[in-house]
Each structure stands twice: as C-alpha cells, then as structure tokens.
Amino acid sequence: LRGDQAMSTLFGHVKGAFTGAQNERAGLMKSANKGVLFLDEIGELGPDEQAMCLRAIEEKRFxxxxxxxxxxxxxxxLAGNNRDLSIGVKEGKFREDLFARLNLWTFQLPALRDRKEDIEPNLEFELRRFSEREGQNATFxxxxxxxxxxxxxxPEATWRAxxxxxxxxxxRMATLAPLGRINEETVRDEIDRLTVLWRAGAAQFGDGERILSEILDPDRRNRIDMF
Known part of the structure; x- marks a missing residue:
C-alpha cells in the first residue's frame, strides 16, 4: 500500500479528505484500539507511511x-514481510528507527520447501477450501x-511462492478434473506446469519457449495451459 490509499487504510480519513472520500473512515489503527493489528508486507510501505507508523507506535497517536x-x-x-527488513534498512528503503521498534521479537517462518511435511495436510485443506468456494467437490x-x-x-519441488x-x-487441478475426480493425467499436466514455472523463475517471456522445449516433448508442451 502506498499513497492516499495506504494512508486512508491505516490511519483513516475525514469526509472530503480526497476525491471519493464521501464518508469518514476510522482506519485499521484506530479500529485496533485495545487489540492487536497485524500488517503483512510492511516493507512495502512508503517513507511517509513509515514515518506515521513510527509515530503511532511510539506516541499512540496519529x-x-x-x-x-x-x-x-x-x-x-505484529508485522510480517517476505524478505529481511534489515536488508531494506541497508538499502535505504526502510527506516532504521521503525525497524528497531518492530524488531523487539523476530520469528522467521521457514519456506514451504523446508517443511514439506506440511504439504499433505494442506493438500486436503485446499481441496476443502476449493469445494466451499466453488460449490463443487473435487477429490484425488x-x-x-x-x-x-x-x-x-x-528436491526439485521448490515451491517458489x-x-x-x-x-x-x-x-487448477480441481478445476480441470474430469467430473471432479483428479486423475494421473491431470496431475502429470500440473507437474509439467509447475516445473516450467519454477525453472523459468524470473526469466524473460522469450526464454519460456526455450525452457519448455528443453524439458517437455511437443505433445505435452502443447497441452499446457499456463493460466
């Protein structure tokens, strides 16, 4: 979040504060009074939002x-971020004084690739969530x-995201499953898709065709829908 949208979301706004502000808004920090506020990806806040956040933490006012x-x-x-905030401090992208305030207790969550024992139970959870969201059952x-x-x-499953x-x-598998039954063909296509995505990484789009041709035969390559 950046700019007026971030300011309004975090700190609230008064009626008429900007175009479209037709009503007063309390904001997350005011709504969290006497409670706990969790901000994910706090490292994405801009300099102005960081300064106001620091004051809100130190003075309890904004x-x-x-x-x-x-x-x-x-x-x-409580704040979360997908990369070490100390790196942002060194790069001049995150305030050192705000980092010092946030860094009272730090917990590093391991990536999914480092706790693969969590994949199986979450596989069932994601299937249930799909069924609840889409109103249709899907099973393996x-x-x-x-x-x-x-x-x-x-080892080759890197689970980058x-x-x-x-x-x-x-x-994807639940959506494409014939009659809601995920079969081996559906799984093989998904494995191919994930392999391509992970190998491509941050490569330019033009490299994607080359990577596909390296790891897949033409028939399987033509069947992949990269949505």
Missing amino acids: LPVGADQDVTSDFQL NKEARDLYLRFAVA NFRDLSASVT
Whole structure:
C-alpha cells in the first residue's frame, strides 16, 4: 500500500479528505484500539507511511488523512514481510528507527520447501477450501494423489511462492478434473506446469519457449495451459 490509499487504510480519513472520500473512515489503527493489528508486507510501505507508523507506535497517536486533530489508539503491532527488513534498512528503503521498534521479537517462518511435511495436510485443506468456494467437490484418486505428493516433496519441488503455489496448483487441478475426480493425467499436466514455472523463475517471456522445449516433448508442451 502506498499513497492516499495506504494512508486512508491505516490511519483513516475525514469526509472530503480526497476525491471519493464521501464518508469518514476510522482506519485499521484506530479500529485496533485495545487489540492487536497485524500488517503483512510492511516493507512495502512508503517513507511517509513509515514515518506515521513510527509515530503511532511510539506516541499512540496519529493524524488521519485530511484531519487537523490527532486521534489516539493503543494497540499491539505484529508485522510480517517476505524478505529481511534489515536488508531494506541497508538499502535505504526502510527506516532504521521503525525497524528497531518492530524488531523487539523476530520469528522467521521457514519456506514451504523446508517443511514439506506440511504439504499433505494442506493438500486436503485446499481441496476443502476449493469445494466451499466453488460449490463443487473435487477429490484425488489414490494413484494421482500419491503421484502428486511424491513430486511435491521431491528436491526439485521448490515451491517458489510457498502456499500460494500450492493453493493455485490445487485450484487448477480441481478445476480441470474430469467430473471432479483428479486423475494421473491431470496431475502429470500440473507437474509439467509447475516445473516450467519454477525453472523459468524470473526469466524473460522469450526464454519460456526455450525452457519448455528443453524439458517437455511437443505433445505435452502443447497441452499446457499456463493460466
């Protein structure tokens, strides 16, 4: 979040503070009074938002967008980020004083590739979530499930986007499964798709065709839908 949207979301705004601000908004920090506020990807905040966040933590008060009087809020802040904030400090992208405030307790969550024992139970969870969201059931047959899990815990399964990769993978298979039954063919196509995505990494689009041709035969390559 950056700019007016981030300011409004975090600190609230008064009516008429900016175009489209037709009503007053409390904001997350005010709403978290006497409670706990979790901010994910806090490293994405811009310099202005970081400065206001620091003041809110230290003084328990802040200025909503368009307001001329502070509001107060006493809350505990938990923050998450997908990369080490100390690197952002060294690069000049994150305030050192805010980092010092946040760094009272630090917990590093291992990547999914480093805790592959979590894949199997979350596979079932993602299937249930798909069923609840889409209103249709999807299940693996035994052979397909075993095939997918063997791949999922293998060294070549890097799970670059962690649980987002797993969730997207299950959604694709459940959506494409014939009559809601995920079979071995569906799993093999998904394994091919994930392999291509992970090998491509941050490569330019033009390299994708080359990578596909290296690891897949023409028939399987033509069957992949890279949505």
